Amino acid sequence: EELLRVVRVAVGMGISKLRLTGGEPLVRNNIMHFIRHLAEIEGLDDIRITTNGVLLEKYAQGLFDAGVTKVNISLDTLKRERFAEITGVDCFDRVWKGIETALDLGFSPVKLNMVVMRDINDDELPAFAELSRKMPLQVRFIEFMPIGTSTRWTRDTYMASDEIRARFSALGELIPQKKKQADGPASVFKLGNDAVGSLGFISPISHHFCDRCNRLRLTSEGRLRSCLLHDEETDLKSVLRAGCSDADIRETLLTAIRNKPKGHQMADRMKEEGGDCHGRMSRIGG
Structure with a gap:
């Protein structure tokens, strides 16, 4: 699979930590099969997942057994009615059960991500x-x-x-x-x-914290994004579909890394409601 190949090349370059984000990673077809193959890659020492928590109870044991023991759960409210208003689904109880299950199994750390919105x-x-x-x-x-x-x-x-x-x-x-x-x-x-x-x-x-950022994101469309808050992307999918070598993948990854900006100007751009980053978080990955 293309994703596994990219990860193998990246690990060979020294990358040892991987986070599965989304959208929602647990709705991916054969997600556990994919994670088990990731866990077999020598040198990939740390696999984590960020989830909305709706399916976490179902998959928690499988994730834990595969070595994914660190989880971030996006949760912006502890009120059931408000949860439905913000997310569009009445699933707060399922999310909370997923959090409890992760703690019971021994996931560590378990992080709750609350995006704070005034009023x-x-x-x-x-x-x-x-x-x-x-x-x-x-x-x-x-x-x-x-x-x-x-x-x-x-x-x-x-x-x-x-x-x-x-x-x-x-x-x-x-x-x-x-x-x-x-x-x-x-x-x-x-x-x-x-x-x-x-x-x-x-x-x-x-x-x-741009001066300390060492992250590289791969979007759902196969594009590399070196900064969450910049629109510039490097097309990896086209390289893969063109019958590339591992060296080509490596060079594409290096290109994205070289293009990583020194910082963002989000505070300045906040005068323009909507900001300077036009991709949806569900496409980019948090």
């Missing part, structure tokens, strides 16, 4: 933070990014990470944690010394 879900910030006191979760608060033209994003719905953190001052002390590789771009804290889990703050707009 939409920011009233739930304390409830999300309290989860980290009693559950071994890393609850991550992500700035709402103006990606695509069909999102709810406006200047009014955006909340900077510093403002989000300030909301927790009444809940207890935020204790900085030593940064681990698994934390990615998040700044991590504990809400008091007795908290079982942790809180993460991801600030792609107000405190961007």
Whole structure:
């Protein structure tokens, strides 16, 4: 399969960590078959998955057995009715059951990704933070990014990470944690010394981390994207379909890496509602 071939070449170049995103990776046909083959690639040390959680309970055991023991779950609300309003489906209970199943099986870390939107879900910030006191979760608060033209994003719905953190001052002390590789771009804290889990703050707009970014994304259309917030892409699919060699794949990957921008200007572009990134997150992968 083309994807497996690309991964093998990438691993041969020194890439050792892979995250399956989406859209929703668990709706892919034969997803477990694909993951088991990924796990067989020597040198691929870390396979992770980002999911909406709807099918997580069903696939959690298979994922765990295949060595995928690190999971991010996108969850913007803890209210069932609001969940249906935001996502368009009444599946909150299934998602929560998936989270519980992942914890019961021993997935670690289990991260909840909450995109904070003013006047939409920011009233739930304390409830999300309290989860980290009693559950071994890393609850991550992500700035709402103006990606695509069909999102709810406006200047009014955006909340900077510093403002989000300030909301927790009444809940207890935020204790900085030593940064681990698994934390990615998040700044991590504990809400008091007795908290079982942790809180993460991801600030792609107000405190961007472009100088530390080492990610390369492959979109659902077979295009390489070296920056989530730039539209420039490198066509890998056409190279694969043209009967290429592994050396050709390697050179295409290197081209995408060389084209990686030094930074983005999203904060400046926020004056234009809709932003400068026109691809949908479901196509690009988070």
